[in-house]
Amino acid sequence: xxxAGQKMYQMDRKPFEAALxxxxxxxxxxxxxxQVAEATLGRxxxxxxxxxxxxxxxxxxxxxxxxxxxxxxxAEGEVRTAKLNLSYTxxxxxxxxxxxxxxxxxxxxxxxxxxxxxxxxxxxDPIWVIFSVSENQVLKYxxxxxxxxxKFPPLNLFEVQITLAxxxxxxxxxHIDFSSPSFSEETGTFLVRTxxxxxxxxxxxxxxxxxQLKGAVRPNSILVPQRAVLQGAKSHYVWVINKEGxxxxxxxxxGDWQGEGWFINHxxxxxxRVVVDGAVRLSPGAAVKVVDTMTPPSDQIGTxxxxxxxxxxxxxxxxxxxEASAKPGDSxxxxxxxxxxxxxxxxxxEKQFPGPREKPPE
Numbered sequence: 001x002x003x004a005g006q007k008m009y010q011m012d013r014k015p016f017e018a019a020l021x022x023x024x025x026x027x028x029x030x031x032x033x034x035q036v037a038e039a040t041l042g043r044x045x046x047x048x049x050x051x052x053x054x055x056x057x058x059x060x061x062x063x064x065x066x067x068x069x070x071x072x073x074x075a076e077g078e079v080r081t082a083k084l085n086l087s088y089t090x091x092x093x094x095x096x097x098x099x100x101x102x103x104x105x106x107x108x109x110x111x112x113x114x115x116x117x118x119x120x121x122x123x124x125d126p127i128w129v130i131f132s133v134s135e136n137q138v139l140k141y142x143x144x145x146x147x148x149x150x151k152f153p154p155l156n157l158f159e160v161q162i163t164l165a166x167x168x169x170x171x172x173x174x175h176i177d178f179s180s181p182s183f184s185e186e187t188g189t190f191l192v193r194t195x196x197x198x199x200x201x202x203x204x205x206x207x208x209x210x211x212q213l214k215g216a217v218r219p220n221s222i223l224v225p226q227r228a229v230l231q232g233a234k235s236h237y238v239w240v241i242n243k244e245g246x247x248x249x250x251x252x253x254x255g256d257w258q259g260e261g262w263f264i265n266h267x268x269x270x271x272x273r274v275v276v277d278g279a280v281r282l283s284p285g286a287a288v289k290v291v292d293t294m295t296p297p298s299d300q301i302g303t304x305x306x307x308x309x310x311x312x313x314x315x316x317x318x319x320x321x322x323e324a325s326a327k328p329g330d331s332x333x334x335x336x337x338x339x340x341x342x343x344x345x346x347x348x349x350e351k352q353f354p355g356p357r358e359k360p361p362e
Contacts, residue, residue, distance in 0.1 A: 002093040002121060009091035009118055011110065016089055020082035027075035034068035041065050097123040098204075122205045125198040129162060129174065131211045132189035149255065149265055153215035160194040162209040164202075170209070172197050222268050223261040228276045229254060238268070239275035239282050247275060247286045 002008065041061040048058040093099070100120040110116045144150035152158075160174040174196035183190045194211070196203065203209070229236050229252065240250045252267030268274070275282060 002097065002099045004093060004096045006093045007090060008093055008099070009104070011089035011091070013086065013089045016082070016086040020079070020086055023075070023078040023082040027072070027079050030068065030071040030075040034065070034072050037061070037064040037068040091118065093121050095121060095123050096125070097121045098201075124201055124204065126195050127198045127203050127205075128177075129160070129194045129196060129203075129209060129211065130191055131194075132184075132187065132191055134189045135183055136188075138190075144255070144265075147265075149218060149221075151217045151219060153217075158213040158215040160196075161212045161214060162196070163212070164209055165207075170196070170202065218255075218263060220270070221255075222264045222270060223258060224264060224268070224274050225276050226257065226260055226262045228274045228279070229262050229264075230279060238264075239279045240268070241273040241275065241288055245288055247282045247284065247288055249284055250274075 041064070044053055044058055044061040047053040048055060098121070100122070102119045104110065104118050110118075141150060141152075145152065156176070158176060160176065162170045162174070164170060174194040176192060177195045178193040180190040180192070224238065228238050230238065232251070235251045236254050237249055237251045239247045242248050250267055253265040255263035255265045257263075275288075
């Protein structure tokens with residue numbers, strides 16, 4: 001760990017000290033010449049006013065003073081350059097961070113370009129996390145905003161949370177401080193940069209993390225367990241338990257995942273109950289009966305209601321189909337903007353206790 005301004009390397013100062021001494025000598029010479037020229041001008045001017053000397057003598061003396069002053073300015077610039085070069089012989093860290101392995105040792109010869117590289121210093125507090133967003137995702141979110149399915153926070157001020165490789169959450173929340181103005185022609189994505197405080201040094205340059213943006217809201221959203229949603233030939237569908245306790249197939253339009261739940265954009269109404277497990281054994285109009293119990297026996301099934309607000313239930317698989325109640329709610333977090341897929345989503349939500357379970361009608 002190095003501090004900003006900390007001395008790291010020292011080059012040989014002798015050649016640069018000699019150059020500075022030479023520049024200072026040149027400056028002294030030019031200053032002496034300026035004094036002589038000014039004294040000469042002081043003697044010529046009164047004589048020229050009395051016509052004891054010609055106007056040309058006055059012009060020559062005046063020009064000599066101007067030339068001497070210009071020479072002094074040039075010599076002063078040479079001195080400043082020599083001092084600056086001498087200061088460069090002491091190499092200090094420009095920032096507070098971690099220094100990598102030194103590529104040069106005492107006595108090494110330095111040359112301009114890559115051959116003069118000494119080491120790297122990486123800033124770790126604050127630290128930046130960079131991720132990309134695909135064009136398809138951007139268009140998808142814009143469409144959902146226009147349809148009223150999604151609301152971004154004011155001024156797009158998302159809170160950014162990251163998950164480390166071991167699944168643990170980084171304790172500090174970051175914020176977006178830069179986004180690329182254009183898409184990459186090679187990847188079809190644009191870069192987004194977020195800044196995090198990192199006082200413990202948990203994050204290091206080159207580390208991989210998973211990013212989740214929080215702050216977007218899904219008004220009146222309906223969230224059901226992912227396993228309740230089945231894939232048909234043309235669309236996704238779920239099995240709904242109607243008022244008569246019978247199963248009806250319902251085509252649905254699905255949205256994003258939230259933990260172990262799936263947002264339903266269209267096709268379900270708040271309060272409807274959907275089958276979670278055993279749906280492959282259902283047929284339209286099949287009768288289903290729900291019995292309240294906590295631990296289903298081996299020949300029956302445990303059921304649990306699906307929860308809104310991003311909470312996802314877990315249930316066991318048994319013979320009769322399991323059902324879950326679809327409830328409205330607002331998503332507590334924005335869609336995960338990683339372009340890889342569900343494996344980059346946030347960790348599963350907190351589990352709930354099981355609710356009623358079903359058994360076949362007697």
